[in-house]
Amino acid sequence: MADIFKAVKFSQKTLNDITGFDFFVIQDGESPDDIASRFYGDPNLYWLVLLSNDIIDPQTEWPRSTQYVDDLLTSTYDGFAFYFNQNMDIKEGDIIVRHDESATAGVSTQYGVVSRYVKQYRKAECRNTTFSSDIVYSGGFGSPNTVYVFRRKSNNNYEALTQGLGTDDVNHLRPARVDTLADSVQYFEKENVIYGPYSRLAGGPDTFDPTITDYPSQDSGVLSMMSAGALNTLIGRYMFSGNRFHKENGINIVTLRNVAEETSIGENGDRRVIKLIQKRFVRDIKTEVSKLLRGEVQSGISKLEYGSILSSTYGG
Known part of the structure; x- marks a missing residue:
């Protein structure tokens, strides 16, 4: 799914508007596909978890588990x-x-x-x-x-x-x-x-x-x-x-x-709380992403945002 991150991202306007997101607490050691499975019922939607939090490289940007930190140390x-x-x-x-x-x-x-x-x-x-x-x-x-x-x-x-x-x-x-x-x-x-x-x-x-x-x-x-x-x-x-x-x-x-x-998931760490785009938008986002990947829109990075690609979905 690397092509998604080269072609698609949520706009900053979308990311800043919390009305389209739910907040979710990561358990220690959970990966993006674990979160996608728990929240969306589909681990293959891990890319949606990353897009919701403006994460491009999960290896360096995803919160590390305490076990990871212990192993690293x-x-x-x-x-x-x-x-x-x-x-x-x-x-x-x-x-x-x-x-x-x-x-x-x-x-x-x-x-x-x-x-x-x-x-x-x-x-x-x-x-x-x-x-x-x-x-x-x-x-x-x-x-x-x-x-x-x-x-x-x-x-x-x-x-x-x-x-x-x-x-x-x-x-x-x-x-x-x-x-x-x-x-x-x-x-x-x-x-x-x-x-x-x-x-x-x-x-x-x-x-x-x-x-x-x-x-x-x-x-x-x-x-x-x-x-x-x-x-x-x-x-x-x-x-x-x-x-x-x-x-x-x-x-x-x-x-x-x-x-x-500082980059791990501590008991009270702020990075344990992430945003997830609400389930009601998933179908339309998948449709728009498919169009982007098929080249049915202009080339370059396209931003999913209110009042634009997903205006009817978001009610923008």
């Missing part, structure tokens, strides 16, 4: 995000390795390749990983697990970026926090306004002040976030105090999962 965004208090010049291709005291040289077989480093959020994202799920930690003031961050040099040797940054001058350290990649923070938002990660957030309710920023020190060193006062920021509190202070101040932590779910 698993297949595309499977991995982990590491947040480091210490300043490190982490780059794509660096390797984060879990420390294991019982392993040779303390280097375990669990590792991940950095696919992106978001400096503003002090976050290293790893998509290709062998980490076990217990690497995740959001309890505050440092993960119980320690890691190395290595960079391959031109002579195929490895440099430990974590050398000297942990306690006791060892070359491994504790991440401040570790999320699954899907649940890692993308930005902070309050009342539809996005705020920078270094906006002031002290402990307790009513302590959010976006007019004040506290940036971490730019030099390398231990506890650079806290030593610069940057602990009392949106990202500092997220890294070391969990999410409690954000909730107390009405700040939403928007994750990659949240972003993906």
